[in-house]
Amino acid sequence: MxxxxxxxxxxxxxxLASDLLSEGHEVIVLSRNPVKGKAFLPPETRIVGWDAKTAEGWVEWVEGAAAIVNLAGxxxxxxxxxxxxxTAKRKNLIRDSRLHVGQAVSQAVEAASKKPKVVVQASGINYYATGDEIATEETLPGDGFLSEVCTTFWESSTAAVEKLGIRRVIIRTGPVLHPESGPLPPMVLQSKLFFGGPLGSGRQWFSWIHPADVVAGIRFLMDHPEANGAFNLCAPHPLTNAEFSKVLGQVLHRPSTFRVPSFALRWLFGEMSTTLLDGVRAVPARLQSLGYPFRFPEAETALKDLLASS
Ligand SMILES: NC(=O)c1ccc[n+]([C@@H]2O[C@H](COP(=O)([O-])OP(=O)(O)OC[C@H]3O[C@@H](n4cnc5c(N)ncnc54)[C@H](OP(=O)(O)O)[C@@H]3O)[C@@H](O)[C@H]2O)c1
Structure with a gap:
């Protein structure tokens, strides 16, 4: 497929591409820079250039495709x-890039005569802003910048495909624990330097997910025709920031008592510090009700797996 x-x-x-290729599927990656992108992907991947704004030059690949997974932004x-x-410029880029790629995907689906079976639309758990309250897919969105990005720009960017009768799955993804990117590397570095510990009060929730569950979760949702609409893609046991840094310290055999004060993060990162200081306690209620078997439901086993060679 x-x-x-x-x-x-x-x-x-x-x-995701590596996982699909390992099972013999055909994978087309759309990239703004196919030459550079080649270095990151297995050689069997077909990398097609696009402008991330229109369907021009890639609609032919949509004909008869099993799925489009829209992750760009x-x-x-x-x-x-x-x-x-x-900055205002960065905010515009965050918003517009997501809106434009989603609109391009919708255009391509509309133009294809043999349409894909499912469109998987990326989003984030920053859709919610619930503090200590548990956020399921039923929970209403927050009203900060990231919630607005998720609702008005990101999730709505491919809504048009539903009107064309295409199944659409929205993955509200939590912070992915990847050893080389995202939130984990700076946390590991901080801990290894004996400065590990909570950010701010440490009471904010951290709805993490292991990369293996991101891939398997997306595959599960694509494979289940009854899966429709929004799904929280995060582990079933979120931890507070203080609890998570304690587990990380235990896994790395380091203390986790150094606290980074909130004012320092606000001073350094401005509004972006909200991603560190305002947590979301999301749970994958709908994935679990469909019976998705999490490979790494607990942070300790996830971190031991990811940091085995650290
Ligand atoms: N990783 C996480 O913790 C996490 C958590 C929640 C949600 N998400 C969301 O899930 C999606 C995939 O996550 P990821 O971690 O794989 O993201 P990523 O590593 O940042 O990759 C996103 C890709 O989007 C393309 N891109 C970058 N800037 C763009 C722009 N201005 N316009 C159009 N395309 C652009 C790039 O591909 P080319 O340069 O090849 O075009 C890039 O490789 C993202 O939208 C991300 O916001 C990620």
Whole structure:
């Protein structure tokens, strides 16, 4: 079967592409820079260039495809570690990149005569802003910047495919624990340098997920025709930031008592510090009700698996 992954050169897309290829499927990755993208993907991947705005040049691949997985979008944190703040320009990029790729996917689905069976639309658990309350898929969205990105720009960008009769699955994904990208590497470094510990109060919730469950969860949702609508893609046992840093310290045999004060994070990162200081206590209620078997439901086993060679 043929699978199309937009933004497939990224953390989640690479893992998903490898998994699909290992089972003999055809994988088409849409990338703004196919030459650079080649280095990140197995050689059997077909990398097709696109402008991330229109369906031009890639609709032919959509004909008869099993699924389109729409993962493309600008990172929440910019590439320069000294310029992580959300400037107005960065916010526009975060919003517009997601809106435009989603609209391009909708256009391509509309143009294809043999349409894909399912569109998987990326989103984030930052859709919610519930503090200590558990967030299931029934929970209403928050009203901060990231909630607005998720609702108004990201999730709605491919809503049009539903009107064409295509099944759509939205994956509200939690922070992915990847050893080389995302939130884990700085936490591991901090811990290894004996500065591990909570951020701010440490009471904010951290709804993490192991990369293996991201891939298997997406595959499960694609394979189950009854799966429709939004799914929280995070482990069933979220921890507070303090609990998570304690488990990380135990796995790395380091203390976890150094607290980074909230004001320092606010001063350094401005509004982006909300991603560190305002947690979301999301649970994968709908995935579990469909019977998805989590490979890594507990943070300790997940971290031991990911950091085995650390
Ligand atoms: N990783 C996580 O912890 C996490 C958690 C929740 C949600 N998500 C979301 O899930 C999606 C996939 O996550 P990921 O970690 O794999 O992301 P990623 O590593 O940042 O990869 C996303 C891909 O999107 C493309 N891209 C970057 N900037 C773009 C822009 N301005 N316009 C269009 N395309 C752009 C890039 O591909 P090319 O350069 O090849 O075009 C990039 O490889 C993202 O949208 C992310 O926000 C991720």
């Amino acid at each position: 043929r699978f199309i992954i937009t933004g497939g050169t990224g953390t989640i897309g690479r893992a 600008a990172r929440l944190a910019g590439p320069n570690p000294f310029k992580l703040r959300w």
